[in-house]
Amino acid sequence: xxxxxxxIRLVSSHPExxxxxxxxxxxxxxxxxxxxxxxxxxxxxxxxxxxGSGYVIASLALMLGxxxxxxxxxATDINPHALRVTRETLDAHAVDAxxxxxxxxxxLEKRLAGRVDVMVVNPPYVPTPDYEVGSEGIASAWAGGENxxxxxxxxxxxxxxxxxxxxxLYMVTLTTNxxxxxxxxxxxxxxxxxxxxxxxTEEESLHIIKFWRDSDIQLDTKENVTTNxxxxxxxxDSLVSQFPQLSFxxxxxxxxx
Amino acid sequence: MRxxxxxxxxxxxxxxxxxxxxxxxxxxxxxxQVDFNPDFLRNLFPKLEWxxxxxxxxxxxxxxxxxxADSSMLESEEFLRKVHHALLELxxxxxxxxxxxxxxxxxxxxxxxxxxxxxxxxxxxxLPGSLGSHMLVRITGKQ
Numbered sequence: 001x002x003x004x005x006x007x008i009r010l011v012s013s014h015p016e017x018x019x020x021x022x023x024x025x026x027x028x029x030x031x032x033x034x035x036x037x038x039x040x041x042x043x044x045x046x047x048x049x050x051x052g053s054g055y056v057i058a059s060l061a062l063m064l065g066x067x068x069x070x071x072x073x074x075a076t077d078i079n080p081h082a083l084r085v086t087r088e089t090l091d092a093h094a095v096d097a098x099x100x101x102x103x104x105x106x107x108l109e110k111r112l113a114g115r116v117d118v119m120v121v122n123p124p125y126v127p128t129p130d131y132e133v134g135s136e137g138i139a140s141a142w143a144g145g146e147n148x149x150x151x152x153x154x155x156x157x158x159x160x161x162x163x164x165x166x167x168x169l170y171m172v173t174l175t176t177n178x179x180x181x182x183x184x185x186x187x188x189x190x191x192x193x194x195x196x197x198x199x200x201t202e203e204e205s206l207h208i209i210k211f212w213r214d215s216d217i218q219l220d221t222k223e224n225v226t227t228n229x230x231x232x233x234x235x236x237d238s239l240v241s242q243f244p245q246l247s248f249x250x251x252x253x254x255x256x257x
Numbered sequence: 258m259r260x261x262x263x264x265x266x267x268x269x270x271x272x273x274x275x276x277x278x279x280x281x282x283x284x285x286x287x288x289x290q291v292d293f294n295p296d297f298l299r300n301l302f303p304k305l306e307w308x309x310x311x312x313x314x315x316x317x318x319x320x321x322x323x324x325x326a327d328s329s330m331l332e333s334e335e336f337l338r339k340v341h342h343a344l345l346e347l348x349x350x351x352x353x354x355x356x357x358x359x360x361x362x363x364x365x366x367x368x369x370x371x372x373x374x375x376x377x378x379x380x381x382x383x384l385p386g387s388l389g390s391h392m393l394v395r396i397t398g399k400q
Contacts, residue, residue, distance in 0.1 A: 044300055070297030072261065083369045098262040099369045107372035111265040111277065115304060 003035055005059035012088035013053065016081045018141035020055040022201050023172050027122050028059045030170055030196040030208035035063055038168075043071060043117030047162065048097075049104055049155060051075035052141055054086030056120055061095035073097035074112075076105055078140050103134075104151075104158050116162040122172040123152045148177045156182070159211070160189050169211040170196065174204055183209065190217050258368050260313045261344045264305055266370065268356035268363070270378045278309035279354035279363070281316035287348040287368075293341050299331050301344070314343040 005028050006020075013019055031038070043064075048057040057075045064071055075097045077083050083099045090097055100107060124133070124141055125148040132143040133150045144151055152173070159169045169191075173179040183193040192214035198207040268276030311322045321339050323330075330336045354363045354370055361378070364371050 044297070069292065070294040072297075072301075074262070074265075078373065080369075080371060080373075084367065087367065087369070098259060100258075100262070100266070100372060101369055102372040103374070106269045106374070107266045107370075109269070110267045110275075111306075115265075 003032060003063040005032065005062060006055050006089065006093055008055075010089065010092040011053050011055050011058075012085045012092065014081045014085050016079065016137040017085045018052040018082070018138055020053055022199070022204070023122055023125075023206055024052070024055050026197050026199045026206050026208055027056055027120065027170065027172050030210070031056075031060055031120065032063060033196055034170075034210065038064065038118060039067055041117065041166065041168070042068065043168075045112070045116050045164075046071055046073050046118040046120070047105065047108075047112075047116045048073075048075040049119065049121045049158075050082075050123060050141070051077050051086045051097075051099070052079075052082050052122070054082075054089030054097075056122060057086065057097050058089050058093045058095055060118075060120065061090070061097060062093060065095060074100065074108070076100050076102050076108075078103050078134070079137060081137070082141075104155055105162060109158060109161055113161050115164055117164050117167050119159055119163060119167065119169045120171075121155055121159070121169070123155055124148070125152060125172065125174045125177050127176055144177075148174055152177060152182065156186060156189075160186075160191075163213070165213060167213070171209055171211070173207055173209060175207075179207055179209060183211075186211050187217060190214065192217065258349045258365055258370050259345055260310055260317070260347055260349075261301065261305075262370075263313050263349070263354070264309055264344075266354065266372070268359070268361065269372070269380070270356060270359055270361060270374060271380045273356065273358045276356055276358060278306060278312065278357065280357060281313050281349060281352065281354060282362075283317050283349055283352040285349075285351035286317045287350045288346055289348060291341070291345045293338065295334070295337050298337050298340055298344070302326075302328065302331060302340070305344075310340075310343060314347065317347045317349060319343055319347060 011020055046060060051057050057073060061073055075086060080101050083101050086099055124144045126142040126144050127148045128143040128145060130145045132139055133145040134140060135143055163169060173182060186193060190213055191211040193209050193211045195207045196210050266279055268279060307326050311324060314322050322343055348368055349365050350368050352365045
């Protein structure tokens with residue numbers, strides 16, 4: 001039997017909550033593609049930041065559930081409507097997660113630091129004027145500010161703080177977000193990365209990137225990343241090889257709504 | 258909201274030093290049965306602030322936990338079953354969480370705590386050394 005994911009007909013909705021879309025499906029496909037590794041990884045605490053409709057966290061709980069009992073799932077969103085919808089989606093699938101309304105993970109950062117084994121994020125990545133970032137309601141699901149990076153750049157240090165030594169982060173990015181630069185920034189924090197799923201639709205080119213701590217990466221704490229010269233050639237080669245089509249991809253400003 | 262979640266939550270208001278543990282005011286408590294998983298509890302135990310759990314359980318009407326606990330007690334199934342019940346089966350459905358330092362109340366409705374801060378309560382969003390978009394490494398294109 002193939003592993004279960006959440007069913008669209010059972011996903012609840014609300015006018016102010018982002019519905020599952022290409023990006024959500026790509027993220028769930030990435031988790032499915034890596035499911036065997038996640039099961040072997042035996043995570044105890046999983047966290048989704050920005051759970052929206054609950055499609056992703058419900059899918060994660062379903063695909064790990066039977067074989068990995070006793071996993072504790074957290075999900076946050078800045079939009080209170082989203083958490084109500086997520087609760088309904090979880091109930092409809094008979095799975096459970098602890099839901100909290102907060103900005104990224106602000107109420108968890110002290111006590112949950114270094115404890116999250118799997119973190120999944122479909123961030124608001126659409127380039128918008130900065131004043132739209134953090135708007136109330138559904139706009140918080142997509143408004144990403146300049147290059148769609150305003151919220152992503154706040155999530156990365158939080159992920160670094162929350163992830164356990166063996167923790168993995170799965171994040172959705174758009175070509176316009178400059179994913180290779182995101183990988184380089186995370187590399188400076190000691191993380192290796194790889195693209196688990198990449199998908200181009202008419203509207204956007206998405207890639208789901210997985211990050212994990214790699215002890216082989218030399219932490220460069222003093223030097224700021226300001227020039228190409230500070231990046232070891234080998235790291236550059238490795239990163240460039242992951243993004244072979246990058247120069248051909250077009251970023252767009254549209255989401256699928 | 259379960260008490261394990263309560264054990265992981267703190268108030269993040271600007272100027273608050275610790276913000277933990279949040280004081281629970283319970284208006285409605287639910288109990289939902291969960292499969293007993295001793296390994297899971299043994300794994301969580303070192304992460305717990307025990308006193309916060311004891312006080313939280315009492316606020317939810319469960320006073321069976323001992324005032325102090327250490328890892329040797331994890332051998333006892335009776336003890337583990339109590340921890341299991343307190344941590345995973347009790348739910349704060351309606352009520353509030355109060356910041357121990359400022360007295361600010363965070364409401365809990367339908368089991369979901371609302372930890373959102375007002376603008377004047379937020380700490381500066383730009384952390385030192387944060388991954389700002391001003392950083393200049395670009396490997397796109399072939400210069």
